Amino acid sequence: MAPFERISVKNLTKSFENADGGKKTIFNNVTFELNPGAVLRLSGASGSGKTTFMNVMSGLIKPDSGSVFFGDTDITSLSEGGKDRFRAENIGYIFQTFNLLAPFSVIENVYAPLAFAGKLPKNYKDKALESLNKVGMKEFAAKKPYHLSVGQKQRVAAARVLFADPPLVFADEPTASLDRNSSELVKNTLLELNRKGTTLVLSSHDPIFDDVKPDIDFDLETGVLS
Amino acid sequence: MKYAFILKAVLHSISHRKFSVFTSIFAISAAFAFLAATGCISFGLASTAVNSSLAFPLIVGPAGASDTTLVMSTLFNTDKPAGTLDYEFAEKLEKDERVSAVFPIARSDSYMGIPITGVESAYINEISRGFSEIGEDIEAHDIFSENGRKCAVIGAKTAARYEMKVGGTFFGSHGSVGDEDSELHDFEYIVCAVMKAVNGPEDFAIFTNLKSVWEIHRHGHHHHHEEAEEDEEDGDHHEAAEMHCVHDMCVDIGNKHHAERKITAVLVKTKNPVFTAALEREYSENGFTSATDTGRTVRKLLTYMNKAEKAAGFFSYGTLFLVMIMVFVTILTSISERKREMALMRTLGIGKLPVSLMIFLELLFISVFGTAVGTLGGHALLAFCKPAIDFELGINLEPFFFTGIEIRGAAYTLLTGVTLSLAAMVKIYRMNLVEEIAKD
Structure with missing residues (x-):
């Protein structure tokens, strides 16, 4: 993977309508830049808007205003299809739960995003098995997700990220409800990618990540960037 | 490769939801089996009646026997003679x-x-x-x-x-x-x-x-x-x-x-239809016998049968339509349940079109497969039951004869299936799944 070009977040604002009709601002006029291989840490209490920020940054949710540039490409101005293609080729995700597509086998979950995008590399099955092997899940390649524990599912999600080797990874509470071993495995996978130049956007309350020094820390609760 | 994977995903999804897919296909199949049976049995009865009416243009029986009794008790052996x-x-x-x-x-x-x-x-x-x-x-x-x-x-x-x-x-x-x-x-x-x-x-x-x-x-x-x-x-x-x-x-x-x-009766071959009409009149008016022009009586019976077939067809179409609505509701419910799955697909970069196309193909598969299984299964069932049906109804059933009512039924079902599939596809396409999940 070639290191991703600089990410520029410019004047990003997002608010939601409350149940009483009022507006709740999640984040307001956020501007920062991330170099390739940087770590952006999102902090704040549950419900402060960390996931929403990730969704806006990855083009899944439209911002009220502002833009997110990946190099020269403003993801907020891309068409839906353009955003889909961009995500499939450039962004990897690991979520707290619901990481895998239930109808697909473990190995298919690893290569599905690129398969749907029509961007599968040669020997993709071997590469997918290699990724699964790195997270200790090779023997489960043919299993369906409902056969796996929460920790095993997270490891498969990590293998998916390894397989796609994207320039940018969003990790949203990736180790919540995992045992120590699984947490270590997921963390090591993310750090390995980061060492190779992958930009990491991390949101986690797990102390296991305390030793990861972010380039930027964005507290969604206070709106402070540091 | 991309579209091959979409197709593979559809098959995985169908396999993952075996029970609801099987129930939907079974419901469509059952309605079609009924339609096939209605069509084939009606056709068997009609063709038997027509063939028999061509063989003996006039039937003379005892006084007081109705046209239908004369035909049914002689040509079909199903009614008791009137005397x-x-x-x-x-x-x-x-x-x-x-x-x-x-x-x-x-x-x-x-x-x-x-x-x-x-x-x-x-x-x-x-x-x-x-x-x-x-x-x-x-x-x-x-x-x-x-x-x-x-x-x-x-x-x-x-x-x-x-x-x-x-x-x-x-x-x-x-x-x-x-x-x-x-x-x-x-x-x-x-x-x-x-x-x-x-x-x-x-x-x-x-x-x-x-x-x-x-x-x-x-x-x-x-x-x-x-x-x-x-x-x-x-x-x-x-x-x-x-x-x-x-x-x-x-x-x-x-x-x-x-x-x-x-x-109990005399089956008569006349030299031409004019003589049939004349003899029918004479033997109906003499006070000792009654007579019927077989062709005319069979035509009357067929008219009634056609009405019955149409009524059965109408109810079959109604049943099929309700089945399709049921299938559609089942799919919509499952779409609602599958929002998270589809949102995850979108998050992973799987486009709106492939996701909604998957839903379209799933629904289409249910409609087409249900129609095919129902049609073939219905006819196979008729072939299996042919000896009993033949014996009970005194007809020679053609179990693999496809009637107009059935072909129209298949066309309507496929059309409804495609329409409902497209509606579901459009609904999915227009949904902002990630925002909906975020709101939940």
């Missing part, structure tokens, strides 16, 4: 210049619920396509030449069902099928021949010599007569005389010779 008439009417018709052939028939006993019909050899020659089995001493073209024997000619399907072979014997229960007043004196018949299949009601019939029928009834008659004489000696003459009239054949107990030559 009897003298054999002299058949002789009179035979001499009529407008008539090319007459076939007197007399419904007699029954065997296993199948009426035994007394006929002459000419009738067998007329309807049969040869014999699969025939007795060594039997003349194929004059099968009932030996008057003294209770010779029986068996229809192909009756013979197959009851394993009746030439030389075998069976006992007929005295009295017509459906005749609640029938007596239970048993008469022995000998199987003289088994007819080859003619693909008509004759395959489900048993024929015997008309003269044997008269002989059987004369015996029955003597038996009753002896009982009556004993009763008479007891001074109960009037009551004994009534007891003689226990069967249609014995209706004219006062005249023994007439009772011996009673028939």
Whole structure:
């Protein structure tokens, strides 16, 4: 993977309508830049808007205003299809739960995003098995997700990220409800990618990540960037 | 590769939701099986009726018999005859210049619920396509030449069902099928021949010599007569005389010779349709007989049958439509349940189009597969049940005949399936799944 070009977040604002009709601002006029291989840490209490920020940054949710540039490409101005293609080729995700597509086998979950995008590399099955092997899940390649524990599912999600080797990874509470071993495995996978130049956007309350020094820390609760 | 993977994903998704997909396909299949059965049975009945009406343009029966009774009790063997008439009417018709052939028939006993019909050899020659089995001493073209024997000619399907072979014997229960007043004196018949299949009601019939029928009834008659004489000696003459009239054949107990030559109908071949109309009029107005133009009566029956078929078709279409709505609701519910899955797909960069296309293809698969399985399964079921249906309805069912009602049903189902699939696809396409999940 070639290191991703600089990410520029410019004047990003997002608010939601409350149940009483009022507006709740999640984040307001956020501007920062991330170099390739940087770590952006999102902090704040549950419900402060960390996931929403990730969704806006990855083009899944439209911002009220502002833009997110990946190099020269403003993801907020891309068409839906353009955003889909961009995500499939450039962004990897690991979520707290619901990481895998239930109808697909473990190995298919690893290569599905690129398969749907029509961007599968040669020997993709071997590469997918290699990724699964790195997270200790090779023997489960043919299993369906409902056969796996929460920790095993997270490891498969990590293998998916390894397989796609994207320039940018969003990790949203990736180790919540995992045992120590699984947490270590997921963390090591993310750090390995980061060492190779992958930009990491991390949101986690797990102390296991305390030793990861972010380039930027964005507290969604206070709106402070540091 | 991309579209191959979408197809693979559809199959995975279907396999993952086996139960709901199976239920949906089963519901569509059941509705189609019903549609196939309706169409094939209606067609079988109609074609049998038409073929039979072409063979015998005129039927003459006893006075008071309705057109339908005359047709159903003679050509289809399904209705009880309305009474009897003298054999002299058949002789009179035979001499009529407008008539090319007459076939007197007399419904007699029954065997296993199948009426035994007394006929002459000419009738067998007329309807049969040869014999699969025939007795060594039997003349194929004059099968009932030996008057003294209770010779029986068996229809192909009756013979197959009851394993009746030439030389075998069976006992007929005295009295017509459906005749609640029938007596239970048993008469022995000998199987003289088994007819080859003619693909008509004759395959489900048993024929015997008309003269044997008269002989059987004369015996029955003597038996009753002896009982009556004993009763008479007891001074109960009037009551004994009534007891003689226990069967249609014995209706004219006062005249023994007439009772011996009673028939239930005459099937008539006329030289042209004008003569059919004239003879029908004459034999309906003479006060002793009734007559019907077979073609006209069958057309009337077919009109009713068409109405029944249309009604059945209407309900079948209604059922199919409801089934499709049910399938659509099931899919919509599952879409709602699958929002997270689809949102994850979108997050992973799987586009709106592939995601909504998957839903479209899933629904389309259910519609097409349900229609195909239902159609083929329905016809296969009919093929499996053909012997029983044929026997019960006296028709020759063509289990793999596709009727217009069925083809239209398939077209409507596929059209509805495609429309509903497109609607679901558009709904998914227009949803912002990630925002919806975020709101939840």
